[in-house]
Amino acid sequence: MKRVFFVLLLALVACTTDNDRIGQIESAILPRFAIEGEALETSSLAERMKAENVPGITIAVAIDGKLAWARAYGLADKDKNSPATPETLFQAASLSKPVAAMAALKLVEDGVLDLDTNVNKDLKGWKLPENAFTAERKVTLRSLLTHTAGTNVSGFPGYAQSETVPTTLEVLKGEGNTDAIRVMENPGEGWRYSGGGYTILQKVMTDVTDKSFPVLMKETVLAPLGMSDSTFEQPLPERFHAQAAAGHRARGMRVEGDWHVYPEMAAAGLWTTPTDLVKFFLEIQESSRGEGKILSQSMAREMLEPGMNNWGLGPVIQGDGKRFGHGGSNAGFRSQFTAFIDGGSGAVVMTNSDSGGRLAFDTLLTIANAYGWAEMELETKRTKALEPAQYEALAGIYELEDLDGAIIISYVDGKLRAARGGLSSVPREILAESETKFFYRDDGTPVEFVLENGEATSILIRGTIRGHRAE
Structure with a gap:
């Protein structure tokens, strides 16, 4: 892992060919956002794929109205050890x-x-x-x-x-x-x-x-x-x-x-x-x-x-x-x-x-920065420290409105985490921006709680997925 500041990273973007840019993208995937007060971390594409259990990834980039390049990395099928190619569906x-x-x-x-x-x-x-x-x-x-x-x-x-x-x-x-x-x-x-x-x-x-x-x-x-x-x-x-x-x-x-x-x-x-x-x-x-x-x-x-x-x-x-x-x-x-x-x-x-969703987005952001595309700058998020009792009031099981299963919110070791029940999902940390508004540390997905008398009654994820707290 390499710790760099975004401004310094931009200063290094002096690439003139697609191969230069591909090399930069492969070696230093940017995170989706920076968190104020924390150092910015980048990783190679291979490191990110391994860390996040993403067997295969394929990319295609267009410049000036034409396909500039297409690359594939990793495996199309992990069990069969079959490589991904640009033609993999x-x-x-x-x-x-x-x-x-x-x-x-x-x-x-x-x-x-x-x-x-x-x-x-x-x-x-x-x-x-x-x-x-x-x-x-x-x-x-x-x-x-x-x-x-x-x-x-x-x-x-x-x-x-x-x-x-x-x-x-x-x-x-x-x-x-x-x-x-x-x-x-x-x-x-x-x-x-x-x-x-x-x-x-x-x-x-x-x-x-x-x-x-x-x-x-x-x-x-x-x-x-x-x-x-x-x-x-x-x-x-x-x-x-x-x-x-x-x-x-x-x-x-x-x-x-x-x-x-x-x-x-x-x-x-x-x-x-x-x-x-x-x-x-x-x-x-x-x-x-x-x-x-x-x-x-x-x-x-x-x-x-x-x-x-x-x-x-x-x-x-x-x-x-x-x-x-x-x-x-x-x-x-x-x-x-x-x-x-x-x-x-x-x-x-x-x-x-x-x-793979987080890596897909971060790869797009990295591509944008390699090519100097405007309107895709790295976002910086600010967090707010809450009292332990405020985090504990949010913990519970929230049954999803339109989908099967539930979102399980837990507060353990000083961290609030969310996991999708029934899908073997890995608990993911969520950080507070206010008493009711949070975001996933790994990909920035917004999470909002509705409180009544200090207790959470429902949750809204990404503005579209609703869940209601189970009794």
């Missing part, structure tokens, strides 16, 4: 959503769908149940794309390959391993991340085209962009198995059956590579200049217009409106991408571990 998880959004917007431009029409007008064989929340405002394609429809089920756990996999309709009806998809808040009045909403989107798209979702996506997006190492097919067909990475848990064990199956394809079903995802974000950049193959300039710009919680029509808009991107989290896989709206630059990082 990873589950994109929620990076599926902006790709699905592009196809939906193409259908809008073709006059097949409308952004602001009640989606129930296009759904066949199943309708989103009306309730008090939809009495005045209906759920639309726009609200589904921007997570403002008020729909539930933030994410999906997927299905082991030994399990019976439900159909999309069965998922919507709550006959799989998640709740039935329903409207839980007034549409358009709040932001609520919802993979369930994207599963409604998936059914809308297949209903209006009479095509399976994988075929529709291949015809509309993947084939036109030359994304030949990508598919939305679920389960993954046998012809791709030798090319696919196995997912791994945070403690290093391989996911049962190598990976989970996701019938919620628009929300989480894409298998792809960083190189193919570069082709995807370059197309958005080109479309925003009026030079794209799929979307018009006006539609691309609408896609990238930040709305509630800085969300566009598919991607999240980052960096004061200068970048777009998304993160992804499936069983055994974590991924991140970011791209600049102007200038043709961006990067994708994919990993095959539940603990």
